[in-house]
Amino acid sequence: MGAIPKGVISFDPRTKMLLLIAVSAFIFTNTSYLAEASILVVLMLIAVGLGIPKTALKGAIIYIALSAVKYGLLPILPNMIAANFNIVAVTFRKLLPCFLAGGILVQTTSIRLLMFTLQKLHIPQTLIIPLTITVRYFPALSEERQIISDAMKLRDVKGIAKKLEYVYVPLMITASNTADELSQAITARGIDNPVPKTCAIDICLRGLDILVMVASVGLLGWTIAKMFLYQGGYL
Amino acid sequence: MEEKNLKVKDLVNIGVFSAIYMILSFIVMVPSMASPIIWLLWPAICGVVCGSIYMLLVAKVPKKGTALLVALINGIIYFAIGECTWTIILSFAIAGIVAEIARGALGYQTTESALVSCGILAAGFIGSPLPMWLFQDSYVNSIIKMGMDPAYVANMLKMISAGSLFGFTAAAFVGGLIGGFIGKVLFKKHFEKAGII
Numbered sequence: 001m002g003a004i005p006k007g008v009i010s011f012d013p014r015t016k017m018l019l020l021i022a023v024s025a026f027i028f029t030n031t032s033y034l035a036e037a038s039i040l041v042v043l044m045l046i047a048v049g050l051g052i053p054k055t056a057l058k059g060a061i062i063y064i065a066l067s068a069v070k071y072g073l074l075p076i077l078p079n080m081i082a083a084n085f086n087i088v089a090v091t092f093r094k095l096l097p098c099f100l101a102g103g104i105l106v107q108t109t110s111i112r113l114l115m116f117t118l119q120k121l122h123i124p125q126t127l128i129i130p131l132t133i134t135v136r137y138f139p140a141l142s143e144e145r146q147i148i149s150d151a152m153k154l155r156d157v158k159g160i161a162k163k164l165e166y167v168y169v170p171l172m173i174t175a176s177n178t179a180d181e182l183s184q185a186i187t188a189r190g191i192d193n194p195v196p197k198t199c200a201i202d203i204c205l206r207g208l209d210i211l212v213m214v215a216s217v218g219l220l221g222w223t224i225a226k227m228f229l230y231q232g233g234y235l
Numbered sequence: 236m237e238e239k240n241l242k243v244k245d246l247v248n249i250g251v252f253s254a255i256y257m258i259l260s261f262i263v264m265v266p267s268m269a270s271p272i273i274w275l276l277w278p279a280i281c282g283v284v285c286g287s288i289y290m291l292l293v294a295k296v297p298k299k300g301t302a303l304l305v306a307l308i309n310g311i312i313y314f315a316i317g318e319c320t321w322t323i324i325l326s327f328a329i330a331g332i333v334a335e336i337a338r339g340a341l342g343y344q345t346t347e348s349a350l351v352s353c354g355i356l357a358a359g360f361i362g363s364p365l366p367m368w369l370f371q372d373s374y375v376n377s378i379i380k381m382g383m384d385p386a387y388v389a390n391m392l393k394m395i396s397a398g399s400l401f402g403f404t405a406a407a408f409v410g411g412l413i414g415g416f417i418g419k420v421l422f423k424k425h426f427e428k429a430g431i432i
Binding site: 088105186187 | 244246248249252258274295314315366367369
């Protein structure tokens with residue numbers, strides 16, 4: 001996990017979660033290209049404000065490219081290929097606001113803060129602990145991959161079936177050992193303690209949070225209202 | 236293994252193996268998104284690739300809640316990184332609950348229950364291509380606007396009909412079973428001798 005970027009504005013993790021839920025609910029009932037693009041622009045502004053302009057830029061480039069493919073390239077392609085790619089182009093373009101909202105949540109929230117927020121939302125510890133471990137284990141996995149590929153080169157392993165076997169087995173054995181060690185380490189740090197955990201950074205809702213939250217709730221309300229108005233047409 | 240409830244050690248095991256489960260499925264996901272047909276088969280491919288990971292986990296943690304937690308963690312992380320939509324949380328939650336019921340009925344220690352729940356979990360991945368079915372109206376509209384051959388449109392729709400949804404879910408289940416069998420073979424060859432399980 002890299003450092004958390006410092007942006008001009010900062011949001012409460014709860015705001016980002018609500019935003020993600022509202023956006024991903026909205027795109028399922030939305031058919032207007034304009035609404036979709038404006039949601040994306042708002043999300044990009046938020047991403048830039050939070051200090052992840054690269055993610056915002058990447059989203060914009062992919063969106064423009066997919067729109068160009070849809071309206072520029074597909075009409076001139078042969079029908080067979082066009083129809084096939086149409087599905088992918090449309091799906092990805094529609095899911096792009098979700099990617100961006102997810103990026104905003106994951107890239108600008110530290111694990112510790114996320115854990116604290118989940119606890120505040122009364123998610124049971126049985127779910128929070130494995131969830132945090134999973135997120136924490138991703139970087140360790142990429143190290144593992146490096147070690148395994150080095151070892152395979154050293155032993156000159158040939159053949160796909162054999163290679164796959166030689167990846168799976170060490171991966172599972174180290175995972176099993178790491179799990180044992182990790183559980184001893186976190187037990188020593190007192191994760192068994194039944195009292196609620198505390199965090200040095202307190203989370204609180206500021207003006208901007210409330211603004212974004214109201215907008216998200218509005219979006220959700222609009223989505224649900226639309227679902228009832230045009231029953232059967234969507235979803 | 237007298238204890239019925241999940242201990243911290245079990246939770247950590249679930250966390251670590253869920254990470255591998257998710258990463259492996261993610262590695263397969265990236266190239267398979269290039270074509271809709273492969274993407275529809277993605278759950279089945281995931282079942283084959285990830286099955287053995289899950290088999291080792293249930294062998295290590297043969298308790299109530301393991302399958303559900305793996306499913307929920309995968310669903311939540313896929314949702315949070317934005318690769319998929321809320322449909323994946325829904326499908327994984329359903330798959331997790333069904334897998335738990337199957338495990339409860341077949342017993343937590345038996346191989347059959349591990350294999351069956353492995354297949355059910357793989358079916359949970361269907362939430363990723365599910366938007367293809369939900370966005371159907373948009374596709375139909377744009378295909379008709381493009382002036383396509385009606386026969387071809389009908390053919391396309393066949394690919395994303397209710398029947399095919401069931402078919403691809405079943406394919407995912409079979410994929411999960413195959414993955415589970417691969418896991419069993421690996422265990423016999425490596426893990427049982429080493430005393431890991």
